[in-house]
Amino acid sequence: MSTIAEVSDVATTGFSREGVAVISRAHRETGASREARMRAWELFESLPMPQRTDEEWRRTDLRGLKLDRLRPTAGVEAAGVSPLSGLEEAGVENAAAQIALGPNAGVIVQRDAATILATLDAEVAAQGVIFTDLATAYREHADLVERYFMTQAVLPSMGKFQALHAAFWQGGSFLYVPRGVKVEAPFRAFSLISEPGAAVFSHTLVVLEEGAQAFVADAYRSPSQDVQSFASAVVELIVGQDARLRYVQVQDWGRDVWNFMTERAILGQDATLNSLHVTLGAKFSKSSIAAHLRGKNTLAEMLGIYFADGDQFFDHHTWQLHESPFGTSDLEFKGALKGNARSVYSGLIKVDEGAQKTDAYQQNRNLILSRTARADSIPNLEIAANDVRCTHGATVSQVEEEHLFYLQTRGLPRSEAQNLIVEGFFRPIIDRVPVEEIQHFLETAIARKVGI
Amino acid sequence: MSGRNGTGNTPMFEIDNLHAEIDGKEILKGVDLTVNQGEIHALMGPNGSGKSTLAYVIAGDPRYEVTEGSIRFKGEDILEWPPDERARKGLFLAFQYPTVIPGVSMANFLRMAVTNVRNARAEAAAAEGGSAQSITPREFRRLMREKMALLKMDDSFATRYLNEGFSGGEKKRAEILQMALLEPTMAVLDETDSGLDIDALKVVSEGVNNLSGPEVGMLLITHYQRLLNFIKPDFVHIMTEGRVVESGGPELAHELEAKGYEGLRASLAETSAS
Numbered sequence: 001m002s003t004i005a006e007v008s009d010v011a012t013t014g015f016s017r018e019g020v021a022v023i024s025r026a027h028r029e030t031g032a033s034r035e036a037r038m039r040a041w042e043l044f045e046s047l048p049m050p051q052r053t054d055e056e057w058r059r060t061d062l063r064g065l066k067l068d069r070l071r072p073t074a075g076v077e078a079a080g081v082s083p084l085s086g087l088e089e090a091g092v093e094n095a096a097a098q099i100a101l102g103p104n105a106g107v108i109v110q111r112d113a114a115t116i117l118a119t120l121d122a123e124v125a126a127q128g129v130i131f132t133d134l135a136t137a138y139r140e141h142a143d144l145v146e147r148y149f150m151t152q153a154v155l156p157s158m159g160k161f162q163a164l165h166a167a168f169w170q171g172g173s174f175l176y177v178p179r180g181v182k183v184e185a186p187f188r189a190f191s192l193i194s195e196p197g198a199a200v201f202s203h204t205l206v207v208l209e210e211g212a213q214a215f216v217a218d219a220y221r222s223p224s225q226d227v228q229s230f231a232s233a234v235v236e237l238i239v240g241q242d243a244r245l246r247y248v249q250v251q252d253w254g255r256d257v258w259n260f261m262t263e264r265a266i267l268g269q270d271a272t273l274n275s276l277h278v279t280l281g282a283k284f285s286k287s288s289i290a291a292h293l294r295g296k297n298t299l300a301e302m303l304g305i306y307f308a309d310g311d312q313f314f315d316h317h318t319w320q321l322h323e324s325p326f327g328t329s330d331l332e333f334k335g336a337l338k339g340n341a342r343s344v345y346s347g348l349i350k351v352d353e354g355a356q357k358t359d360a361y362q363q364n365r366n367l368i369l370s371r372t373a374r375a376d377s378i379p380n381l382e383i384a385a386n387d388v389r390c391t392h393g394a395t396v397s398q399v400e401e402e403h404l405f406y407l408q409t410r411g412l413p414r415s416e417a418q419n420l421i422v423e424g425f426f427r428p429i430i431d432r433v434p435v436e437e438i439q440h441f442l443e444t445a446i447a448r449k450v451g452i
Numbered sequence: 453m454s455g456r457n458g459t460g461n462t463p464m465f466e467i468d469n470l471h472a473e474i475d476g477k478e479i480l481k482g483v484d485l486t487v488n489q490g491e492i493h494a495l496m497g498p499n500g501s502g503k504s505t506l507a508y509v510i511a512g513d514p515r516y517e518v519t520e521g522s523i524r525f526k527g528e529d530i531l532e533w534p535p536d537e538r539a540r541k542g543l544f545l546a547f548q549y550p551t552v553i554p555g556v557s558m559a560n561f562l563r564m565a566v567t568n569v570r571n572a573r574a575e576a577a578a579a580e581g582g583s584a585q586s587i588t589p590r591e592f593r594r595l596m597r598e599k600m601a602l603l604k605m606d607d608s609f610a611t612r613y614l615n616e617g618f619s620g621g622e623k624k625r626a627e628i629l630q631m632a633l634l635e636p637t638m639a640v641l642d643e644t645d646s647g648l649d650i651d652a653l654k655v656v657s658e659g660v661n662n663l664s665g666p667e668v669g670m671l672l673i674t675h676y677q678r679l680l681n682f683i684k685p686d687f688v689h690i691m692t693e694g695r696v697v698e699s700g701g702p703e704l705a706h707e708l709e710a711k712g713y714e715g716l717r718a719s720l721a722e723t724s725a726s
Binding site: 401405409410411412413414416417421424428 | 511512513514515534535536538539540544545547550551553554555556557560561564565568569572613614630634
């Protein structure tokens, strides 16, 4: 792990070639992986910052982000701190943490990208399942990791922030489930920030071989601090032929965090993906979520819940990419906004020429709870095949006075009535995630947000 | 005025010279009506006479502005109370058109309603030195099942979303179920009979009759005399153009049935002319 000497040269590095070198050394990298980082750094330097003239960034203001004040090497400094210390102040009592630490097949907890807890159920391990922090996986299963890590799902060349991630990634988890192995209990990864001003790069790489089944839950959590922090997550989900993956992500960062998340799932023939993204925290959160329905006869269910308050800004972009025939995608993102919060949802259903018999559905609904909150919703279709069914819809609405009045006439105070209506708004999505613990978490999180 | 209030006690529910408007248009133009404990009153009148407006104003609908007059419940002026406070104090309105709220399960909603109303009642009783218990979840489930059985409602009702996909009759039954669970001391039923077939009407009437008793006042708003075959009112009032223009006993409803609103108006005019 890190040495005193390394720690001393960290303070001056920031986002720089030297910073990349420090992280690479801390991971004891050699050869290919070190070179990949350097190439990514060069790519980052050569790419322009996203501009508001780019469609994906048109409604997103990056001017408040101060990259030069962040410390991407905070995890290197933090390594070696005694395991589990700092968990409490980072909010392990918090509901988001319960998502990460409930019943499980394996748990990885990382603070400022440094691994402080890693477990894997022995019986699950005996079936050939690998679940470990990504750096360890890179050393111990190099062939496997190199085949998938930022080579198929998310590429460094995708954009400025993806390149930065490829250069500075530190934490993260790797799950590999061999052919035919089915694991019921969730694999949980919990990423937290404790150092003010840290830039944290967590990475989720999931590979399910043919016929495998798994449930992965990622939770991001930090206390709110005064200094701007930065989180860059990349999620790569490789769902093999006839495999099934349930993926749940809960983003509950503190209000100082600027969060950038890029997720790409690739579905093989007859594969199923059920994903749920819950966005609650951060000051600024941009999520880019795509499913490639690459094999024939795939099913992608993509659900999202977001609830913004205060001056939070949430931006969700989704892609349902139908690349083969007989694919079904079913996307439903719902958001509530209060205070001065703003959200952008933009979703594209894209059907390639050969993807006949596609059945794609996309829905985004927004509930506005204050006069000053605002939601924009931009659904899009791009269809090159002629025998498909594609439906999409978007709404932005307010709580109806008539509903509040009716509930009040039954004795519910106005605030309780509003809470019930908001929960009712999200209920159809909650009901679609047949995991009691997640349902309970969502109910609690929504009630907490309504009460803020 | 109606009401057998000769004892000198404060009437339970008293509307006095009530004026109310919506969007600057006056609908109620001086309503007077008194309901005492244990009395069932029927309020009849043609469409557009202001019956439903009166019901909404009693419940505290914020769309309406009361410009004059008062509503007193157990001696207290309720006009400044928000709708939920009125409910917790024992007022209930069965809506003519109950609202559909997606995603909110009946059971969850009913539990919250019952908890709020019963807790308020328990607190009020405790303040007066009495004892009324707040309800446990187990008691609530038992009570809900019992009341649903009385109203011949299927168990699946509880898991459905509030009024979503309910037929007209189911919505009305759900309103009566709420009334049965909340046990109000003053209930206003707005056209609860409309849209019901005869079987549903019997079930709903039974629900109403079960609640009625010496402690409870009721105001049945209805367009037709039909409901009054099942629920016997002590008093009948006729409302036209925002005022109660005639009050009497049950015979008034029969007269109305025989003559219609036009005929009744003509004979009233004749009576007052002679």
